[in-house]
Amino acid sequence: MTRYTSATNSDREEMLARIGVDSVDDLFSGIPEELRLGRPLDLPDGLSEAEVFDRLRQMSARNTDADSEVSFLGAGMYDHYVPAIVETIISRSEFLTPYTPYQPEVSQGGLQTMFEFQTAMSELTGLPVANAGLYEGPSTAAAAAYLAIGATGRKKLVATRGVHPHTREVLETYSAGYGSEVVEVDLEDGVTQAAALAEAVDDDTAAVFLQQPNFLGSVEDIEALTEVSKAHGALVVVACDPMALSILKPPGQCGADIAFGEGQPLGNRLDYGGPSFGFFGAAEEHLRRMPGRIAGQTTDVDGRRGFVLTLQTREQHIRREKATHNICTAQALNSLAGMIHLAWLGKRGFVELGELLVRRTAYARSKLAEVPGVSLVSDAPVVREFALSLDAPIGEVLDLCAAEGVAAGYRLDREYPEIENGLLVAITERRSVGDIDKLAELLGRAVSVGSEAPREKEAVS
Amino acid sequence: MSPQTAPPSTAEVPTAQQRDHATTIYERSVPGRRAADLPAAGVPETPIEELIPKSLLRERPAELPEIAEPEIVRHYNRLSRRNFDLDTGMYPLGSCTMKHNPRLNERVAALPGHARLHPAQDPRRAQGALELMWNLQQSLAEICGLPHVSLQPSAGSHGELAGLLLTRAYHADRGEQRTKVLTPDTAHGTNPATVSMAGYEVVRVATSEQGGVDMDDLREKADDQVACLMLTNPNTLGLFDENIAEIAEILHSVGGTLYYDGANLNAIMGRSRPGDMGFDIVHVNLHKSFSQPHGGGGPGSGPIAVSDRIEPFLPKPQVVRTSEGNGSGPTFDLDYDRPKAIGRLRGFQGNFGVFVRSYAYILSLGGDGLQEASETSVLNANYLLSRLSEGRTGKYLPLGVDRRPMHEFVLSASKAKDDLGVKTLDIAKRILDFGFHPPTVYFPLLIEEALLMEPTETETRETLDDFADTLEAVLEEAESDPAIVTGAPYTTPVRRLDEAGAARDPVIRQPLG
Numbered sequence: 001m002t003r004y005t006s007a008t009n010s011d012r013e014e015m016l017a018r019i020g021v022d023s024v025d026d027l028f029s030g031i032p033e034e035l036r037l038g039r040p041l042d043l044p045d046g047l048s049e050a051e052v053f054d055r056l057r058q059m060s061a062r063n064t065d066a067d068s069e070v071s072f073l074g075a076g077m078y079d080h081y082v083p084a085i086v087e088t089i090i091s092r093s094e095f096l097t098p099y100t101p102y103q104p105e106v107s108q109g110g111l112q113t114m115f116e117f118q119t120a121m122s123e124l125t126g127l128p129v130a131n132a133g134l135y136e137g138p139s140t141a142a143a144a145a146y147l148a149i150g151a152t153g154r155k156k157l158v159a160t161r162g163v164h165p166h167t168r169e170v171l172e173t174y175s176a177g178y179g180s181e182v183v184e185v186d187l188e189d190g191v192t193q194a195a196a197l198a199e200a201v202d203d204d205t206a207a208v209f210l211q212q213p214n215f216l217g218s219v220e221d222i223e224a225l226t227e228v229s230k231a232h233g234a235l236v237v238v239a240c241d242p243m244a245l246s247i248l249k250p251p252g253q254c255g256a257d258i259a260f261g262e263g264q265p266l267g268n269r270l271d272y273g274g275p276s277f278g279f280f281g282a283a284e285e286h287l288r289r290m291p292g293r294i295a296g297q298t299t300d301v302d303g304r305r306g307f308v309l310t311l312q313t314r315e316q317h318i319r320r321e322k323a324t325h326n327i328c329t330a331q332a333l334n335s336l337a338g339m340i341h342l343a344w345l346g347k348r349g350f351v352e353l354g355e356l357l358v359r360r361t362a363y364a365r366s367k368l369a370e371v372p373g374v375s376l377v378s379d380a381p382v383v384r385e386f387a388l389s390l391d392a393p394i395g396e397v398l399d400l401c402a403a404e405g406v407a408a409g410y411r412l413d414r415e416y417p418e419i420e421n422g423l424l425v426a427i428t429e430r431r432s433v434g435d436i437d438k439l440a441e442l443l444g445r446a447v448s449v450g451s452e453a454p455r456e457k458e459a460v461s
Numbered sequence: 462m463s464p465q466t467a468p469p470s471t472a473e474v475p476t477a478q479q480r481d482h483a484t485t486i487y488e489r490s491v492p493g494r495r496a497a498d499l500p501a502a503g504v505p506e507t508p509i510e511e512l513i514p515k516s517l518l519r520e521r522p523a524e525l526p527e528i529a530e531p532e533i534v535r536h537y538n539r540l541s542r543r544n545f546d547l548d549t550g551m552y553p554l555g556s557c558t559m560k561h562n563p564r565l566n567e568r569v570a571a572l573p574g575h576a577r578l579h580p581a582q583d584p585r586r587a588q589g590a591l592e593l594m595w596n597l598q599q600s601l602a603e604i605c606g607l608p609h610v611s612l613q614p615s616a617g618s619h620g621e622l623a624g625l626l627l628t629r630a631y632h633a634d635r636g637e638q639r640t641k642v643l644t645p646d647t648a649h650g651t652n653p654a655t656v657s658m659a660g661y662e663v664v665r666v667a668t669s670e671q672g673g674v675d676m677d678d679l680r681e682k683a684d685d686q687v688a689c690l691m692l693t694n695p696n697t698l699g700l701f702d703e704n705i706a707e708i709a710e711i712l713h714s715v716g717g718t719l720y721y722d723g724a725n726l727n728a729i730m731g732r733s734r735p736g737d738m739g740f741d742i743v744h745v746n747l748h749k750s751f752s753q754p755h756g757g758g759g760p761g762s763g764p765i766a767v768s769d770r771i772e773p774f775l776p777k778p779q780v781v782r783t784s785e786g787n788g789s790g791p792t793f794d795l796d797y798d799r800p801k802a803i804g805r806l807r808g809f810q811g812n813f814g815v816f817v818r819s820y821a822y823i824l825s826l827g828g829d830g831l832q833e834a835s836e837t838s839v840l841n842a843n844y845l846l847s848r849l850s851e852g853r854t855g856k857y858l859p860l861g862v863d864r865r866p867m868h869e870f871v872l873s874a875s876k877a878k879d880d881l882g883v884k885t886l887d888i889a890k891r892i893l894d895f896g897f898h899p900p901t902v903y904f905p906l907l908i909e910e911a912l913l914m915e916p917t918e919t920e921t922r923e924t925l926d927d928f929a930d931t932l933e934a935v936l937e938e939a940e941s942d943p944a945i946v947t948g949a950p951y952t953t954p955v956r957r958l959d960e961a962g963a964a965r966d967p968v969i970r971q972p973l974g
């Protein structure tokens with residue numbers, strides 16, 4: 001008997017008798033002899049709750065988490081302060097343990113929170129319709145591509161290199177199935193140039209992928225980029241940082257057809273990359289092609305207001321191979337966490353947080369740009385993140401900072417080799433002016449040490 | 462069940478919850494109220510327009526609620542009570558494996574070294590996380606009988622897509638371009654939907670009288686254009702397909718791959734392994750067999766296990782282990798150098814928080830415990846079936862396919878519909894009044910008026926008895942007054958909802974501002 005099952009030996013015997021078989025083995029007699037494992041699984045014996053806890057606590061202690069260093073890591077997932085009520089509410093059994101709301105009469109809590117979440121995502125993106133959330137950011141881009149291919153009958157996808165590298169890689173991966181190709185447009189001075197984009201977009205283009213702010217942190221002129229993208233009838237899909245949507249013009253007001261993003265900054269833990277959620281907003285005309293669950297308002301037989309999963313003829317369980325996406329289990333609890341965080345921030349707090357990020361990031365950017373051997377990749381405006389190029393091998397700089405308890409940022413060398421010793425620095429409300437000053441001091445030290453070692457520097461460039 | 466314990470059969474007197482009109486958080490908003498207090502910026506209050514051109518800024522703030530913390534908490538607490546949940550009662554949704562969610566798993570997932578670890582942390586400073594992922598991969602490989610695992614997919618359907626993209630890459634690598642994927646007519650909707658997303662055409666394979674793959678139909682349809690056959694075994698009827706070895710042989714003889722939809726793995730852990738049955742690719746739903754809570758529709762995680770010939774194509778990055786050989790123990794890293802890989806399926810490393818919970822579950826149960834979980838799930842299902850084969854349930858709700866099931870089984874309410882005028886939907890709604898969640902309804906599509914029941918191993922015999930008594934009581938009501946059942950539910954926060962109206966004239970957000 002495990003601690004999660006209740007059947008005692010006598011239960012077992014009585015149940016088997018009732019079934020009319022002699023042993024549990026008889027219940028497995030439908031499995032042909034040669035396909036039975038016939039030996040115990042080669043896994044360690046089970047452990048007590050206390051032992052499992054201790055084992056995992058010890059393992060987790062071998063990770064350097066954002067509480068044990070000063071972290072400037074971002075690149076799509078950010079160390080925001082998540083208010084205590086998020087944890088309290090999403091830990092409630094009634095939110096934690098139900099399945100997808102297939103029986104709406106006993107799922108009003110979940111369905112209504114989806115409706116509230118959809119409203120918030122619609123507000124953030126400036127688009128009239130939003131779903132209840134998909135897996136996470138990058139795979140949501142692939143869902144947008146599927147919609148665009150269906151809506152336009154075209155296959156080509158264009159993405160600027162300002163789009164998160166993971167997102168572009170995911171688009172590549174899914175393209176094998178979609179039969180599409182992904183064409184990338186280079187950045188210039190850290191932003192997407194309308195002229196370069198115009199050159200890549202043609203009559204075969206199903207969708208153009210932009211990102212706001214872009215991966216290097218720069219705020220793009222989405223309106224201008226949308227205009228050139230739409231010249232040939234492609235859909236414009238904008239990846240956005242939900243926190244930046246507190247102050248930036250929402251994609252819907254810039255002419256975008258779809259806006260989506262990684263939801264982690266809203267109410268979700270870092271969790272080494274997941275679970276979080278992907279949000280998805282679209283223009284009204286795409287409602288019936290939207291992926292994922294959508295909650296809709298309705299009334300019950302007595303006229304009471306209620307909510308149901310709606311437009312289900314888009315979905316796999318009804319439409320099967322003609323579905324607008326294959327998603328079933330999504331990330332409902334993570335979307336709820338995002339909604340609670342947004343309610344906590346509220347209309348004014350959300351804007352204040354956005355402004356705080358902009359101001360502190362402006363401070364950090366000018367402070368770090370003053371450090372000898374450190375230069376900015378772009379002069380474009382930024383919200384909460386910016387890219388630097390260093391005069392010293394990036395690996396060594398990061399190691400020196402780490403030894404002093406600072407994760408200096410995200411290294412760009414694998415994904416942006418064109419930026420010499422590139423470093424992406426993210427700021428949140430949890431990184432104080434003192435933290436920023438410390439980073440400046442450390443980068444100064446690291447770059448001067450690193451640039452004195454020309455041999456190793458050559459090896460990098 | 463005695464009549465005096467039966468729930469109300471009218472809605473004349475609304476319950477407290479029914480009187481409590483649904484109010485959204487936006488409708489509770491009052492200008493000027495707030496919950497958040499933010500730290501001071503500590504830097505000059507430069508006007509934002511001096512930092513970002515006005516043309517790029519919002520003209521008006523997003524309409525978020527204005528509400529203080531106490532009322533946010535009350536709002537969501539109140540909403541939570543309008544949900545049924547697994548911690549409150551049995552939730553026998555077939556194909557969903559609603560087993561208990563151990564709270565230990567929540568506790569270890571919340572450890573700062575897990576919850577507060579940034580996904581871009583240098584692997585040298587995330588050794589505990591990478592080791593956990595490695596160990597989980599090894600465990601799943603052993604359970605599935607396939608040597609290589611990627612944890613990247615975010616749920617079952619994502620694993621399915623991974624599987625078909627792997628299949629595509631495998632064939633392409635051999636210079637082949639195949640066009641079709643076979644799915645049985647008992648398949649879950651995600652299977653055909655995935656086939657389309659992966660750029661293949663769906664070809665349906667019929668189901669035999671015995672509830673397995675129709676072998677003649679399979680032989681006829683398996684040709685050199687078939688890229689893959691997607692199956693789950695036991696299938697969605699809860700029946701183990703004993704021809705599986707032959708099925709694998711047929712697929713492999715035409716060069717196709719065999720894909721295992723792991724939704725039903727909870728029936729066979731430690732008893733039989735998909736890899737040994739001949740499957741090439743398996744997805745595992747960590748939110749089913751491995752106890753991750755469903756969260757009202759996620760998060761989940763859908764790792765895939767594959768055979769040697771599929772391994773080169775696994776998504777990147779992959780967790781790798783290297784032994785230094787100097788006695789200092791193994792180290793772990795993320796390997797991006799995988800030239801044949803299908804690429805990435807999502808951002809970063811996957812739903813790590815789910816990995817922690819499922820790994821804790823595997824450590825808790827061990828090999829024996831997992832086997833016992835499967836055995837008890839099969840025992841519970843068969844016990845429940847034996848109870849339901851008697852009396853009115855036996856008469857009106859016979860098995861869809863009359864064979865011994867494994868961890869779940871399908872009843873058909875066709876007879877109840879014909880003889881008593883109560884459909885599957887009505888029965889499901891009346892079950893709600895008795896305090897249980899109904900089984901999965903109208904799936905699999907093959908069985909008319911289907912009720913797919915999966916009790917799981919974590920339910921007690923007493924609960925199974927209560928559930929059987931409830932179904933009996935519902936049918937007793939249907940015999941004496943079918944209107945009681947067709948008018949149900951009566952006691953839920955809202956009663957039957959106008960779904961057609963919701964879809965005809967969709968209101969999917971709150972009008973604001």
Ligand SMILES: Cc1ncc(COP(=O)(O)O)c(C=O)c1O
Binds near residue numbers: 555557722724746
């Ligand atoms: C048989 C079967 N296949 C596939 C899936 C899809 O899994 P997921 O919801 O994790 O995407 C499910 C679950 O809902 C299922 O029951």
